Amino acid sequence: MPRSNRRESFLPRKLRQAFSNGIVYLLLLAGSGFMLFPLFWMLSTSLKTMEEANSPRITWWPAQPQADAYHEVLTDSRWLLYFSNSAFVTTLAVLGTLISVAAVAYAFSRIQWPGRNIVFFLMLSTLMLPYQTTLVPQYVMFNKIGWVGTYNPIVIPGFFAGGALYIFLLRQFMMGLPKELDEAALIDGANYFQIWRHIILPLCKPALATIAVFLFVGNWNALQAPLIYLQRANMYTLPVVIANLINPQVQVQPWPLIMAASALTMIPLVVVFFFTQRYILESVALTGTKG
Amino acid sequence: MNPKLYTFLWAIATVIFIILSSLAVASLAKLIARWRGKNRLYQSRTFAGYFFASPWIVGYIIFVIGPTLASLYWSFTRFKLPDPPVWVGPQNYIQLLTADDQFRVSILNSLYVTFFGLPLQLATALVLALLLYRRLPGEQAFRMIYYLPVMLAASSAMLITWRLVLNPNNGILNTLIRMIESIFPFLVPVRQGMVWFTEITNAAFIGLQRGNFNLLYQTIAQGLPGPEVMPLWHQSQLWSKPAIIFIGVWSCGTMMMIYLAALCSVPTHLYEAALVDGASGWQRFWRITFPMISPATFYNLVVGIIATLQIFEQSYVLTDNGGPAQSTYFVAYYLWRSTFRFNKIGYGAAMSWILLVLILILTLIQFRLANKWVYYEYEEA
Numbered sequence: 187m188p189r190s191n192r193r194e195s196f197l198p199r200k201l202r203q204a205f206s207n208g209i210v211y212l213l214l215l216a217g218s219g220f221m222l223f224p225l226f227w228m229l230s231t232s233l234k235t236m237e238e239a240n241s242p243r244i245t246w247w248p249a250q251p252q253a254d255a256y257h258e259v260l261t262d263s264r265w266l267l268y269f270s271n272s273a274f275v276t277t278l279a280v281l282g283t284l285i286s287v288a289a290v291a292y293a294f295s296r297i298q299w300p301g302r303n304i305v306f307f308l309m310l311s312t313l314m315l316p317y318q319t320t321l322v323p324q325y326v327m328f329n330k331i332g333w334v335g336t337y338n339p340i341v342i343p344g345f346f347a348g349g350a351l352y353i354f355l356l357r358q359f360m361m362g363l364p365k366e367l368d369e370a371a372l373i374d375g376a377n378y379f380q381i382w383r384h385i386i387l388p389l390c391k392p393a394l395a396t397i398a399v400f401l402f403v404g405n406w407n408a409l410q411a412p413l414i415y416l417q418r419a420n421m422y423t424l425p426v427v428i429a430n431l432i433n434p435q436v437q438v439q440p441w442p443l444i445m446a447a448s449a450l451t452m453i454p455l456v457v458v459f460f461f462t463q464r465y466i467l468e469s470v471a472l473t474g475t476k477g
Numbered sequence: 478m479n480p481k482l483y484t485f486l487w488a489i490a491t492v493i494f495i496i497l498s499s500l501a502v503a504s505l506a507k508l509i510a511r512w513r514g515k516n517r518l519y520q521s522r523t524f525a526g527y528f529f530a531s532p533w534i535v536g537y538i539i540f541v542i543g544p545t546l547a548s549l550y551w552s553f554t555r556f557k558l559p560d561p562p563v564w565v566g567p568q569n570y571i572q573l574l575t576a577d578d579q580f581r582v583s584i585l586n587s588l589y590v591t592f593f594g595l596p597l598q599l600a601t602a603l604v605l606a607l608l609l610y611r612r613l614p615g616e617q618a619f620r621m622i623y624y625l626p627v628m629l630a631a632s633s634a635m636l637i638t639w640r641l642v643l644n645p646n647n648g649i650l651n652t653l654i655r656m657i658e659s660i661f662p663f664l665v666p667v668r669q670g671m672v673w674f675t676e677i678t679n680a681a682f683i684g685l686q687r688g689n690f691n692l693l694y695q696t697i698a699q700g701l702p703g704p705e706v707m708p709l710w711h712q713s714q715l716w717s718k719p720a721i722i723f724i725g726v727w728s729c730g731t732m733m734m735i736y737l738a739a740l741c742s743v744p745t746h747l748y749e750a751a752l753v754d755g756a757s758g759w760q761r762f763w764r765i766t767f768p769m770i771s772p773a774t775f776y777n778l779v780v781g782i783i784a785t786l787q788i789f790e791q792s793y794v795l796t797d798n799g800g801p802a803q804s805t806y807f808v809a810y811y812l813w814r815s816t817f818r819f820n821k822i823g824y825g826a827a828m829s830w831i832l833l834v835l836i837l838i839l840t841l842i843q844f845r846l847a848n849k850w851v852y853y854e855y856e857e858a
Binding site: 271274294314353407449 | 483488491506521523527528532535537540545551558559608624628631632634636637638642646650727734735737787790797812813817825828829830832840
């Protein structure tokens with residue numbers, strides 16, 4: 187908030203400032219509590235015994251925290267397979283999408299070519315298209331060519347610069363780089379590919395990191411497409427498995443195990459976010475102001 | 478063959494295909510440029526531009542244009558795989574819009590979450606942004622904590638955690654509410670009032686939605702709930718949509734960041750001028766801050782509507798297949814269910830077109846209304 191210009195005695199104003207800052211801090215802390223309490227509960231439950239987790243009496247933190255549930259997940263070959271499935275799908279999809287998005291954003295920002303504005307407008311208009319409009323016919327297409335039941339429909343479409351929002355975000359970033367870079371390199375005899383690879387991409391590292399994180403989160407959490415395309419249990423990714431963990435037929439759910447598996451699934455997301463949050467928070471602000 | 482190796486080989490084949498098709502598209506563009514008598518530099522720019530843009534152009538043709546046109550055709554057919562589609566005219570649309578009760582329920586549920594959830598999300602995001610805008614020490618950490626839920630919100634793991642958190646009997650949320658109430662007992666009647674209000678409004682909504690008001694009469698007959706009645710969240714049809722809205726509010730970090738950026742771009746001289754004129758903090762907010770950040774509100778609203786209408790994971794994981802009593806059937810969920818569970822491709826295609834038209838209409842209305850309340854800097858000149 188801007189400083190007040192009004193002339194007042196020194197002390198009351200300073201006191202008032204301290205008081206209002208205190209209230210803001212209290213509210214900020216309350217907000218943090220609101221954001222973090224589900225994660226706390228997940229962690230606490232994952233360290234409980236079955237009886238503790240299902241008892242109507244609530245214990246905030248288990249009297250004797252135990253890592254049995256984690257041990258059970260991490261030594262179960264099926265869980266390890268699900269983790270490796272998720273890691274495989276996510277890695278391949280992120281890599282393919284990131285590289286193709288970087289190429290397309292380069293074309294939209296650093297090269298003048300006839301038809302650029304029309305193609306760019308078409309690309310932006312796909313932002314309005316709901317996922318479901320292409321999901322149904324794509325299923326038929328993949329069914330025709332025998333890709334249902336494989337990872338292909340989940341991984342391959344991304345290779346064609348899937349994600350108009352990311353192209354837009356990276357284009358905004360590339361537009362901000364000085365024009366002279368390309369011109370000087372062109373005069374020196376570099377071709378467009380070399381400019382992209384050796385000048386533009388290294389300068390875009392923060393934006394590329396942000397997009398990589400968003401792609402990672404999107405693919406790691408993806409539920410709808412894997413549910414549709416994966417048919418054999420040994421190919422399932424983590425979200426599909428976790429979504430079906432609760433068995434409505436039984437009264438007592440193995441909550442510690444479910445929460446341990448959930449925590450292990452979410453740890454990569456939290457870690458990645460923690461190390462890239464500065465770039466991410468900046469980019470999110472950018473989408474709103476320029477969009 | 479190992480499924481991972483299979484897809485890996487296909488990925489390599491795809492990369493080769495993309496490079497070859499990009500070269501083809503770029504060469505064609507260059508040929509046209511030469512044919513039109515453009516100079517060498519223009520030709521090479523054309524080649525490079527089309528070469529780099531081709532992955533998207535080719536993908537657009539294969540994965541967007543082709544499927545979209547096919548889906549438009551199939552929406553007028555009865556289509557069950559593996560049989561070929563049979564033309565039935567606009568029957569799917571007529572069925573959806575006049576006869577399908579489940580579709581009507583889904584559309585209305587989606588609109589409910591949009592109209593009641595989105596304003597709550599926006600308000601929470603704005604309040605958090607205003608708190609962060611103070612730039613107190615430690616602001617960066619709070620920002621991070623508030624944004625973290627965005628990363629987790631769509632994850633099955635998070636949604637299943639919510640099932641435990643929102644459990645009406647031994648979930649932590651209701652426990653937390655009881656704990657806060659034991660410190661501030663005057664909050665108990667407030668909660669009773671809110672429980673009553675939520676249950677009445679939801680019962681009324683369900684009554685209007687399904688043309689059967691028995692539930693509303695029952696809820697009214699029960700009168701004001703006693704102090705022991707806690708929200709039932711995902712386990713009751715009167716609470717399942719509020720539960721989903723609650724989770725939406727929890728993950729409002731993106732909106733908050735956009736508001737924060739907008740707040741930082743409001744020129745301080747406006748506030749200084751208002752202070753000289755003796756405007757109160759409240760007046761300054763409504764007369765300066767709120768109009769000046771209206772583009773951010775507009776952006777959040779448009780993006781939010783598109784996102785809310787596509788809610789799927791919540792119905793599938795949190796409320797266990799759109800339950801209780803179909804109270805969390807949303808358009809995207811019902812579409813997925815009828816298309817992929819019941820193999821009604823043509824019907825699902827018609828539904829996706831109705832969803833697209835609905836999004837277009839709502840966005841168009843937003844843009845029309847925007848002239849009235851969204852303030853853009855350049856209008857000043």
